[in-house]
Amino acid sequence: MKINKLIYTLFILFSLQYYILARKYSHHYERNLEDELIDLISRNLNQISSDSTEVSQESYNDENKVELDDPVDVDLWNKLNDEDIKKMPQIDDYSSEKQAKSWLKWYLRVSKRYHQISVLLGWNHKTNLTEENRKAMSAQNLKSAPFSRQTLPIAKKFDEYMTHSSDEDLKRTYDRLARGTVSNNDENVKKSSKLHAQLEQIYSTAEVCELNDNTKCYTLSPYLERLMQIEKDYDRLLWAWKGWHNQCGNKIRPVYLPYIDLLDENIKENGYKDEAQKWIEEYEMGNETEFESILDQSLQDIMPFYEQLHAFVRGRLCEIYPKRFDCNGPIPAHLLGNMWAQQWQNRLDDLMPYPDTPLVNITRILYKKKYTIEKMYKTAENFFTSINLYPMTPKFWARSMFTKPVDRDVVCHASAFDFRYHNDYRVKICTIMDDDYFYTIHHEMGHIEYYMSYANQRYDYQDGANSGFHEAIGDTIGMYAISPRHLVKIGFLDEESINSHYEMNFLMRMALQKVAFLPFAYVMDKYRFALFRNEINRDTELNAKWWALRIQYGGIMAPVPRSDPENFDAGAKFHIPSGTPYARYFIAHILQFQFYRAMCRLQGQTKRLHMCDIYGNKHVGERFKEMLAMGSSKPWSEILESLTGENKLEPQAMVDFFEPLYKWLKMENLARGYPVGWK
Numbered sequence: 001m002k003i004n005k006l007i008y009t010l011f012i013l014f015s016l017q018y019y020i021l022a023r024k025y026s027h028h029y030e031r032n033l034e035d036e037l038i039d040l041i042s043r044n045l046n047q048i049s050s051d052s053t054e055v056s057q058e059s060y061n062d063e064n065k066v067e068l069d070d071p072v073d074v075d076l077w078n079k080l081n082d083e084d085i086k087k088m089p090q091i092d093d094y095s096s097e098k099q100a101k102s103w104l105k106w107y108l109r110v111s112k113r114y115h116q117i118s119v120l121l122g123w124n125h126k127t128n129l130t131e132e133n134r135k136a137m138s139a140q141n142l143k144s145a146p147f148s149r150q151t152l153p154i155a156k157k158f159d160e161y162m163t164h165s166s167d168e169d170l171k172r173t174y175d176r177l178a179r180g181t182v183s184n185n186d187e188n189v190k191k192s193s194k195l196h197a198q199l200e201q202i203y204s205t206a207e208v209c210e211l212n213d214n215t216k217c218y219t220l221s222p223y224l225e226r227l228m229q230i231e232k233d234y235d236r237l238l239w240a241w242k243g244w245h246n247q248c249g250n251k252i253r254p255v256y257l258p259y260i261d262l263l264d265e266n267i268k269e270n271g272y273k274d275e276a277q278k279w280i281e282e283y284e285m286g287n288e289t290e291f292e293s294i295l296d297q298s299l300q301d302i303m304p305f306y307e308q309l310h311a312f313v314r315g316r317l318c319e320i321y322p323k324r325f326d327c328n329g330p331i332p333a334h335l336l337g338n339m340w341a342q343q344w345q346n347r348l349d350d351l352m353p354y355p356d357t358p359l360v361n362i363t364r365i366l367y368k369k370k371y372t373i374e375k376m377y378k379t380a381e382n383f384f385t386s387i388n389l390y391p392m393t394p395k396f397w398a399r400s401m402f403t404k405p406v407d408r409d410v411v412c413h414a415s416a417f418d419f420r421y422h423n424d425y426r427v428k429i430c431t432i433m434d435d436d437y438f439y440t441i442h443h444e445m446g447h448i449e450y451y452m453s454y455a456n457q458r459y460d461y462q463d464g465a466n467s468g469f470h471e472a473i474g475d476t477i478g479m480y481a482i483s484p485r486h487l488v489k490i491g492f493l494d495e496e497s498i499n500s501h502y503e504m505n506f507l508m509r510m511a512l513q514k515v516a517f518l519p520f521a522y523v524m525d526k527y528r529f530a531l532f533r534n535e536i537n538r539d540t541e542l543n544a545k546w547w548a549l550r551i552q553y554g555g556i557m558a559p560v561p562r563s564d565p566e567n568f569d570a571g572a573k574f575h576i577p578s579g580t581p582y583a584r585y586f587i588a589h590i591l592q593f594q595f596y597r598a599m600c601r602l603q604g605q606t607k608r609l610h611m612c613d614i615y616g617n618k619h620v621g622e623r624f625k626e627m628l629a630m631g632s633s634k635p636w637s638e639i640l641e642s643l644t645g646e647n648k649l650e651p652q653a654m655v656d657f658f659e660p661l662y663k664w665l666k667m668e669n670l671a672r673g674y675p676v677g678w679k
C-alpha cells in the first residue's frame with residue numbers, strides 16, 4: 001500500500017512541471033482582477049485600513065535557528081538501500097511466521113528509506129517548482145520502482161499463508177502489504193504519467209476571459225474562486241461558472257478518458273475487477289456492496305435535514321433572484337458561493353436565520369487585534385497543547401512554508417508533510433489572514449498532531465486508521481476553535497453577544513459548510529465508480545449522468561443547458577483530473593461529528609453540542625491522543641470505539657449537533673411557504 005502511495009505521489013509531483021510553465025502567462029491580468037477583489041473585500045471589511053491586506057514576510061521562517069546537521073541524505077539512503085536490497089532474507093517456506101517476520105523487517109527498513117527520500121524530494125519540488133527538482137523526483141521514481149516489482153509478489157505470497165495465521169498482527173500486516181499494485185509495462189507507466197501531467201496542466205492553466213475583452217483572462221486560483229465567494233450578481237456569477245466549466249471541463253474530457261482506460265488496464269493486470277474495487281478496498285469497510293450501502297445509509301440519515309436546509313436556501317435565493325429559476329426545482333449551481341456548489345457558507349450573509357444578530361467576522365477581528373500570520377499558527381497550536389496534544393516541533397517552525405514566497409513558484413494547495421525523520425513535520429500553506437485560513441491552519445495542524453501521535457508505531461502503521469480519519473482530526477478541533485464559546489475565551493467575541501439568535505446563525509453557518517457538502521462528496525465517487533465500471537455511455541451521457549446524480553442526491557443543477565459530448569463538468573473539479581478519491585471527505589465529515597460529540601460527552605456535555613468547547617481539558621485531550629496514537633495498527637472500527645464507544649459510522653452525531661437548527665428550519669420553511677424537495 002505504501003509503495004503504491006509512493007508511486008502515486010511521484011506521479012502527481014512529476015506532472016507539476018507543466019504547472020510551472022503554465023503559470024507564467026496569466027499573472028498580469030490576474031492582478032487586475034485581484035485589485036478588484038481586494039477592493040470588494042475591503043469594502044466588506046469597511047473598518048480595516050487599506051494597507052492591512054498586505055501580508056508581511058515574517059522572519060520566523062529562519063532555517064539557521066535550527067540544527068540542520070541531520071538531513072536525509074538522498075545518495076547515502078539510496079546506497080544503503082542498494083546494499084540492503086542485496087541482503088533480502090532467504091525464503092524457503094512462505095508458511096513460516098518466522099520467515100514472514102524477518103522478511104517484513106527487511107522490507108520495512110528499505111521502504112522507510114525510500115519513503116523518506118520521496119517526501120523530501122516532493123517537498124523540495126512543491127515548494128520550489130524547478131525543472132531540476134522535478135527531475136530529481138523522476139530519477140528517484142525509476143530508482144525505487146524495481147524494489148516494488150520485486151517485493152509485491154512476495155508480499156502476496158506471504159499473505160496467502162498468513163491469512164491462516166493466529167498472529168493477528170502478522171495477518172493484518174500482510175493483508176495490507178499485498179494490496180499494492182505495480183505496473184510492469186514501462187510504456188504504460190510513461191503514457192499514464194504523461195496524461196496525468198496533461199490533466200493537471202489543463203486544470204492549472206485554464207483561463208476565463210471577459211466577454212468583451214479577450215485580453216483579460218483569469219485562472220481559477222485564487223481569482224475565480226474568490227469571485228465565486230464574493231460576487232452576488234447573477235449574470236457575473238454565471239459568466240464565471242460557465243467560463244470555468246467550458247474552459248476547464250471541456251478540455252479535460254478527451255484526456256481523462258484515455259487516462260482512466262490506462263488505469264483500468266493496469267488495475268486488471270493486478271487482479272482487480274476495476275479501479276472502483278481498488279479504491280474501496282483502502283477503506284477496510286467491507287466489499288463494494290457493503291461499503292456503498294454504508295455510504296447510502298449515511299446519506300439517507302442526513303437527507304431529511306439536508307432537504308430542509310436546501311428548501312430554506314432555495315427559498316431565500318428565489319427571493320434574491322426573482323424569476324431567474326424554478327423555486328420548486330433544483331438550485332442553479334453558480335449561486336452558492338463556491339465554484340462547485342460544494343459548501344455554501346460564503347452565502348451566509350443572505351441566509352442567516354436572524355440577520356440582525358450577525359456572527360462575529362473573524363477576518364475583521366484578526367486585523368483589529370493586530371494578528372500576524374505567525375500568531376494565527378500560535379493560536380491554533382495553543383488549542384492543541386491546551387488539551388495535552390503536542391506542540392509543533394522546532395523544525396516545523398523553521399522549515400514550514402507559511403506564506404506564498406515571492407521569489408519562486410510553489411504549489412499553494414494547503415497540505416501537511418510527515419518526513420518520518422527526526423521530528424521533521426511541516427505545513428505548506430499560502431496563508432492569508434482570514435477566517436477560512438484560520439480554519440485551514442487547524443485542519444493542517446490536525447494532520448501534524450496525528451503524525452506525531454502515531455510516530456511510535458511501526459513504520460507501516462504510521463498512518464490514519466483509514467483515510468477518512470486523517471481528514472477529520474483537524475476539522476474536529478477547528479469546529480471547537482470557531483465555536484462561540486471558544487471565540488469568547490480568546491477574546492474574539494463578547495459573552496453578551498451570544499444569545500439564541502446568535503447561536504442559530506452559527507448553526508446555519510456550520511450547516512452550510514458541513515451538511516451541504518455531503519451530497520456533493522457522495523456524488524463525486526458514486527459517479528466515478530459508475531464510470532470505472534463502464535456503466536456510463538461515454539458518448540451520450542458522460543456529462544448528463546453527472547448532473548443526473550447531482551440533481552438526484554443534492555438538488556443542484558447546471559445553471560445553463562449542458563451537452564454531451566462537448567461538456568465534462570465533473571472534470572472542472574480538481575479531484576477528478578488529479579485522480580484523488582473523494583469518499584474519504586464524506587467519511588471524514590461524518591466522523592468529525594462523532595469525535596466532536598464523544599469529546600463533549602466525556603466533558604459531561606450531552607446537549608446543545610454547538611456550545612461545547614473542550615479547550616484546556618487535558619483529560620479529554622488525552623483520550624483523543626490515545627486514539628490518534630494507534631495509527632492504523634488496528635481496524636478502524638476498534639480505533640473509533642476507543643474514543644467514542646461506537647464502532648461504525650453514525651451520522652446521528654451530526655444530526656444531534658444541528659438539532660436546534662433542524663427544528664427551526666422545519667418551522668420556518670412551513671411559515672414562509674418554502675416547498676421542500678425538488679422536482
Ligand SMILES: [Zn+2]
Pocket residue numbers: 443444447470471
Ligand atoms: Zn487534509
